Amino acid sequence: MRVLVTGMGGELGTRVAQRLEERRDVTEIAGCDYVPPRRRLRRSEFRRIDPRDRDKLAAFCEEFAPDAVAHVGIYEPGSRLPPKLAARYTQAATVAALGGAARAGRLERIALRSGINVYGRGRGRPSVPDENAPVAPTTPFGRTLLGVESLAAELGRRHDLPVTALRAATIAGSHMPSPLGRVLRLPAVPVPALADPVFQLVHADDAARAIVGALFTDYNGPLNVVGPGAASVWQAVRLGGRVPVPVAGPFWAVAAQAAELAGAPAPPHVIEVLSKGSAADGTHAVSVLGLAGVRSTHDVCVELYEWATVTPLRPDIDLAEVIRG
Amino acid sequence: MAEVAPLPTFGIDVDRTQSVELVDVGRRRISGRYPIDPFGADPQLQDLLAPVVRLGVPVRVTGAAHLPRRGPALLVSNRGLGFLEPTALSVAVRQSVGRRLRIVGAPELPIVGDLLRKLGSVSAYPSDLGAALRAGHLAALPLGLTWLRTGGGVPPTEMLVAALGYPVLPVLVGPGGPFGLPFGPWRVVIGESLTVGNVGDRDPLAAAELAEAVRGAVHALG
Numbered sequence: 413m414r415v416l417v418t419g420m421g422g423e424l425g426t427r428v429a430q431r432l433e434e435r436r437d438v439t440e441i442a443g444c445d446y447v448p449p450r451r452r453l454r455r456s457e458f459r460r461i462d463p464r465d466r467d468k469l470a471a472f473c474e475e476f477a478p479d480a481v482a483h484v485g486i487y488e489p490g491s492r493l494p495p496k497l498a499a500r501y502t503q504a505a506t507v508a509a510l511g512g513a514a515r516a517g518r519l520e521r522i523a524l525r526s527g528i529n530v531y532g533r534g535r536g537r538p539s540v541p542d543e544n545a546p547v548a549p550t551t552p553f554g555r556t557l558l559g560v561e562s563l564a565a566e567l568g569r570r571h572d573l574p575v576t577a578l579r580a581a582t583i584a585g586s587h588m589p590s591p592l593g594r595v596l597r598l599p600a601v602p603v604p605a606l607a608d609p610v611f612q613l614v615h616a617d618d619a620a621r622a623i624v625g626a627l628f629t630d631y632n633g634p635l636n637v638v639g640p641g642a643a644s645v646w647q648a649v650r651l652g653g654r655v656p657v658p659v660a661g662p663f664w665a666v667a668a669q670a671a672e673l674a675g676a677p678a679p680p681h682v683i684e685v686l687s688k689g690s691a692a693d694g695t696h697a698v699s700v701l702g703l704a705g706v707r708s709t710h711d712v713c714v715e716l717y718e719w720a721t722v723t724p725l726r727p728d729i730d731l732a733e734v735i736r737g
Numbered sequence: 738m739a740e741v742a743p744l745p746t747f748g749i750d751v752d753r754t755q756s757v758e759l760v761d762v763g764r765r766r767i768s769g770r771y772p773i774d775p776f777g778a779d780p781q782l783q784d785l786l787a788p789v790v791r792l793g794v795p796v797r798v799t800g801a802a803h804l805p806r807r808g809p810a811l812l813v814s815n816r817g818l819g820f821l822e823p824t825a826l827s828v829a830v831r832q833s834v835g836r837r838l839r840i841v842g843a844p845e846l847p848i849v850g851d852l853l854r855k856l857g858s859v860s861a862y863p864s865d866l867g868a869a870l871r872a873g874h875l876a877a878l879p880l881g882l883t884w885l886r887t888g889g890g891v892p893p894t895e896m897l898v899a900a901l902g903y904p905v906l907p908v909l910v911g912p913g914g915p916f917g918l919p920f921g922p923w924r925v926v927i928g929e930s931l932t933v934g935n936v937g938d939r940d941p942l943a944a945a946e947l948a949e950a951v952r953g954a955v956h957a958l959g
Contacts (some may be wrong), residue, residue, distance in 0.1 A: 535845050538862035539854075540775045544939070545864040607851045610777045642775040650769030691775040693868035710772075 414440045414518070415627065416478035418509045419485030420458055421445030422492075423588045424525065427620035428482050429456045435624075442476045444469060444509070445485065446501070447492075450587070463505035473512030480627045481513050483524035486560060489553050490591035490677035499556050506560045510567050519573060523626035524564050525619070526577040528612075528636060528692040529554035529681050542693040543579075543634045551681040561634070568632065576626035578619070581638040581692065582685060584712050585616035592685055593716050594676035601649045602667035602678075602686060605658035609689025610642040613712040618703070625701035635701065638694035639709040645686055651710075652717040659687075757784045776839070776869065777854030783837055786856070791832065794824050797913060800927035801833035803906055809870040810930070811900045812838070812877040813951045814908040815959070822910045825923035826877055827857070829910075839869050839876040841896070867899035877908070880952060897951075898944040902936030905947060907954035926958045 415432055419425040420443025432438045433455055441456040443449070449458055461469050463485060473481075485505035489495035513519050531541040532550035549555045561577045568575035584590045592613075595601060614637055622637045649656045659667045664683050671678040684690070697703060707715075762785055765771045771781045804810075814826055823840040830838040843858035844850050850858075859865050859876065869876045878896055897905075907928035914920030931954065933947040934940060 538864035539777070539860045540868040541862075541864045542867055545862075606847045608777075608855070609851070610773055610775060612775060638775075642773050642777075644773050644777070647769045647771070647773060650767065652769075689777075693775070693864070693871065695868070695871045 413438050413479045413627075414442075414477065415480050415482060416473055416476055416509070416513055417441065417443035417456070417482045417484060418505055419443075419445050419483075419487075419525075420449055420453075420456070421447035421460075422484065423450055423585070423616055424583060424620055424623075425482075425484040426450045426453070427616055428484055428623050429453050431620055431624045432456075432482075432627075437628075440476075442472075442478070444472055463501045463508065466504055466508040469505065469508040470512030470515075473509045474516045476513075477516035477518045478513050479518055479520050481510060481519065481522045481524075482623050482627060483510060483522060483560075483564065484623065485509060486525045486527075486557065488591065489679040490682065491589045494677075495552060495679050499552065502556055502560060506563050510564060514567055514571055514573075519571065521573055521627060521630070522564055522568060522575045523623050524560060524575070524577055525623060526557045526561050526579045526634065527554070528579050528581050528638065528690060529684075530558045530561065530579060531692065533684055533688040533690060539689075540691050540693050541636075543636060543696055551679075551684050553679065553681040574630045574632035576629065576631050577634040578622050578626060578697070579634050579636045579692065580619050580622070581612040581614045581636075581690065581694075581709070583616050583619045584613045584716055586715050586718070588616045591677055591679060591682045595671050595678050595682055595686070596648055596652060596654070596713075596716060598654065598671060598674055598676050600655040600657050601652075602659040602664070602671065603645050603649055603656040604687050605660040607687075608644045608646045609687065610644045611648075611685050611690045611709070612638040612642050612692065613709045614639045615707040615712045615715070618706045622697060622701055622703060625703065629700060631700050635697040636692040636694045637697050637703075638692050639707055639712050640694070641708045641710050642691055643709050643713045645689070648713050651713055757781060759785075774872070776859050776865065777851065778837075778839070778857050779855040780837060782855055783857055787828075787831055790824060791828050794821060794828050795922040796825050796829045796832065796925050797922040798829045798833050798925045798927065800929075801829075803927045803929055804830060804834045804836075805875065805904060805930075806834050806836075807873075808904075809873050810875050810904040810906060811866075811870065812875070812906050812908045812927070813955060814877060814879050814910050815955050821912075821919060821923070822879075823858075823877065825925060826908065826910050829923075829925040829927075830875060830877075836875050839874045841866055841869075841876055841878040861896065863896055863899040866896055870900065870903050880955060894941065894944050894948045897947045898939055898941060901934035901938040901940065901943055901947065902932065904930040904932055905951055906930050907951050907958055909955060909958040928954050928958050
């Protein structure tokens with residue numbers, strides 16, 4: 413099987429490529445992104461392409477002529493790109509990569525990274541939506557994800573392909589550039605003053621396993637991928653030994669600005685997780701994809717805080733002297 | 738049925754109750770190492786408050802043998818309005834089989850809604866009820882807003898779609914005092930289980946059939 417991995421330069425894309433490299437039934441792997449992969453890949457071909465260069469991206473995908481596409485080129489706002497640019501990159505990567513891959517004529521299936529943000533949060537919406545729940549995103553990132561799902565589903569209908577949309581909870585991990593993770597790791601974390609909403613996380617490696625698993629099933633439709641259990645916002649702050657700063661109403665905008673000044677941009681979907689929570693029912697994905705041993709939300713949360721603190725060294729320091737003690 | 742991945746419970750079973758030591762509770766609260774489920778339930782808090790609630794709302798249970806000791810099931814009770822009926826039912830389940838009950842119908846209100854979710858309530862959406870049953874919980878759903886009535890109200894067909902294929906038990910809850918007043922132990926009568934359809938069915942006709950069957954069964958208990 414020839415597999416194309418979009419967004420291969422990200423943490424998730426790199427992990428997907430690594431998992432594909434372990435499989436003997438995957439004969440060729442090609443990927444693209446605007447940044448290089450985060451780890452060494454042994455038998456994947458990587459091409460550095462800016463997603464906004466649609467012609468180049470589409471030509472690369474068409475030339476590779478994949479049998480399957482793992483569409484991981486979904487750029488979370490505040491992760492590595494500012495919100496507006498992230499949405500443009502996502503839209504461009506989806507249209508050009510999926511279109512180019514389909515034009516080659518060999519495409520058999522698509523697995524794409526989406527998010528439980530598509531269900532929205534708040535009044536009139538279930539707390540733990542399953543895949544049959546209505547989609548009504550309440551943040552720009554949720555709407556972007558829904559747009560990607562719609563484009564891929566339309567392509568699937570036209571070419572009679574199964575399209576699996578993996579609606580993941582917030583993807584986190586010690587090396588995953590996650591805006592929620594950055595906010596939770598601040599010394600003082602904004603928390604809802606009058607509520608204690610719960611949220612779910614999924615480990616980057618489990619999300620990668622789900623995407624690879626979806627490439628080898630003929631399942632057509634969405635699947636929720638979440639870490640079992642949940643954590644409340646107040647609980648997460650206690651787990652990390654951080655200082656909770658109660659926030660309500662319009663002060664969330666102030667908290668978002670303060671977090672950004674502190675080096676942790678908090679786009680609307682992150683503020684939504686902190687103020688209203690985020691959860692979904694992931695039992696269907698476990699049975700369809702055979703996902704055993706998915707790390708719990710609590711474990712992922714603990715791992716976020718166990719990430720070693722980086723101590724900056726002065727440029728004039730004598731490293732040899734430091735090592736000698 | 739879907740395989741459910743285990744979650745850390747720190748010695749507290751997600752479904753069954755157990756004794757909770759105050760020192761242990763305090764230590765876990767400070768460190769943040771206590772389980773919370775995706776619905777917001779806090780089993781440790783539930784177990785801590787259970788003895789107090791049991792003193793405040795005593796119950797007399799008939800037909801406790803029908804309650805499943807493990808696995809998912811839906812209790813459909815005659816009354817839904819107020820706090821006492823769901824509390825009495827919750828105490829009855831805890832007293833009879835030592836399980837935590839998930840009451841369907843958490844209000845979407847700040848503070849109150851969050852608190853009730855921590856104590857085991859679930860939002861009144863088919864998706865939430867389905868998720869609770871798939872996770873193996875014992876849930877309870879009122880037939881309708883039946884204030885001052887003993888029979889079944891309007892069957893919530895759209896909710897029962899999520900319960901197709903699972904055991905559904907009719908339940909009658911009422912105050913045990915004279916003239917239906919809440920003095921003395923509450924009366925909880927649990928009927929025999931009935932099952933309609935298969936798990937995963939989304940057939941509204943089967944749900945309507947289940948609603949009618951369970952409505953009749955609840956009425957028969959009175």
